[in-house]
Amino acid sequence: MNLPDGWLSGKVALVTGASRGLGREIALALGxxxxxxxxxxxxxxxxxxxxxxxxxxxxxxxxxxxxxSVRTLSTAEEIQKMGVRSIGIKLDVADPDGIRTAVSEVYERFGRIDILVNNAGVMDNMALMDKHTDRMWERDIGINLTGTYNCIKTVWPYMKKARWGRIINVSSFVGLSGAYAQPGYGAAKAGIIGLSRSMALEGARDKITVNAVLPGFIETEALMLHDPGMLDRIRSRIALKRLGKPGEVASVIVFLSSESAGYITGAAIPVTGGADLFVF
Ligand SMILES: NC(=O)c1ccc[n+]([C@@H]2O[C@H](COP(=O)([O-])OP(=O)(O)OC[C@H]3O[C@@H](n4cnc5c(N)ncnc54)[C@H](O)[C@@H]3O)[C@@H](O)[C@H]2O)c1
Known part of the structure; x- marks a missing residue:
């Protein structure tokens, strides 16, 4: 990533779902x-x-x-070594009381919260409708969509008071294209785009921008659990013929977190290598 050092100096960020994969890479990039x-x-x-x-x-x-692969506390330690402050905290995005406690702790320790990255998500509820259970649907909506809402709702008063904020919600390109055998996931990721646009309208008067980032297929530990044949089929359907690197999503999120991105709000930005294009 080639953004200048110190781009976000003085800002405080909270990233959800940051023990591994994309979330961990985002936390490191923000640090x-x-x-x-x-x-x-x-x-x-x-x-x-x-x-x-x-x-x-x-x-x-x-x-x-x-x-x-669980590296929440060790990622915080890694970030501290970059010369900035960092803490690792347990936060279940489906637990509003727990989120309030975690956010208060961050505020007490660091005195502000400027950037919220809603990255936590579940992508493992896969079944066609005749085998799809209500529990799968509830988990997809409860964690991916309501979890994002819960975190926004908790940080919102802090950002409003500061009259500045950056919220970046990790959706997916399947929020627009649909997700085969993942009806709850597809619905939740589409919902995140609608939630982002709605909060962008509300946040505008307080200089809080809210955007969604729509990754394509990104090479995280979770995605790499697919069998090699499936991964080859996926690569062949991507215009750039390769999976994305977590850092290629993180750099977009760092930019959206910055003062320089102050005129971007309510956007849904694909980072897909062209996975969402019609590929011959
Ligand atoms: N990897 C991809 O190809 C891809 C593509 C599009 C979108 N995404 C989205 O990016 C995000 C991260 O994906 P990833 O590939 O790193 O997946 P991942 O499963 O490795 O990471 C998800 C993280 O969220 C955490 N998490 C799960 N439930 C939680 C909860 N209730 N509260 C707090 N944390 C919780 C997990 O412990 C994990 O650290 C997800 O929102 C996913 O939907 C990923």
Whole structure:
């Protein structure tokens, strides 16, 4: 990423779902750009979920829980070494009380919250409608969409008081294209675009910008769980013929977080390598 160092100096950011994958890369990129960063996730190293609890949070949580891929606290330590402040905190985006506690802690420690990146999400509810369960639908909407709403609602008063804010919601290009065998995921990611545009209208009077970023297929630990044949098929359907790197999404989010992006609001920005184009 080639944005200037110190681009976000003096700003405080909170990133959800940042223990691995895209969220972790976003947190690191914000730290590199000079922001103080609260690295938050459902999973943190110091807490072990029971097998039943982990399974209740879905296949991916059950897969990654208690593995070396949980790096919430260690990512905060990595960011501190960049010379900025950082803390790792447990934050379940489906738990409004827990979010309030986490956000208060960030405010008390760092004195402000300027940037919220709603990245936490679940993408593991896959089934055609005849096999789709209500629980799958509820998890997709509850975590991906209501989780985003919960975090916006909690930071909103702080940003309004400061009369400045940047909210970046990680949607997906499938929010526009639809997602085969993922009706809840597709609906939630489309909902995030509508929520972003609605909050952009409301935030404008207080210089709070709200945008959605729509990644295509990004090479995270979770995506790479697909079998190699499926990944080859995916690559062949992308105009640039390759998966995206997490840093290629993170750099867009760093830019949207900056003062320089102050005239961009209510946008839904694809970062897809052309996965959303008609590919011959
Ligand atoms: N990787 C891709 O190709 C891709 C494409 C489009 C959109 N996205 C979106 O990007 C985001 C990150 O994707 P990823 O590939 O890094 O996935 P991932 O599954 O590796 O990361 C999701 C993170 O969210 C956390 N999380 C899950 N439930 C949570 C909850 N209730 N509260 C707080 N944290 C929770 C997980 O622990 C994990 O750290 C997701 O919103 C996903 O929908 C990813």
């Amino acid at each position: 590199r750009a000079g922001a103080d960063v609260a690295v938050t996730d459902l999973l943190i190293e110091s807490e072990t979920l029971s097998k039943t609890d982990a399974e209740a949070h879905g296949l991916l949580t059950a897969h990654f829980s208690e593995t070396a």
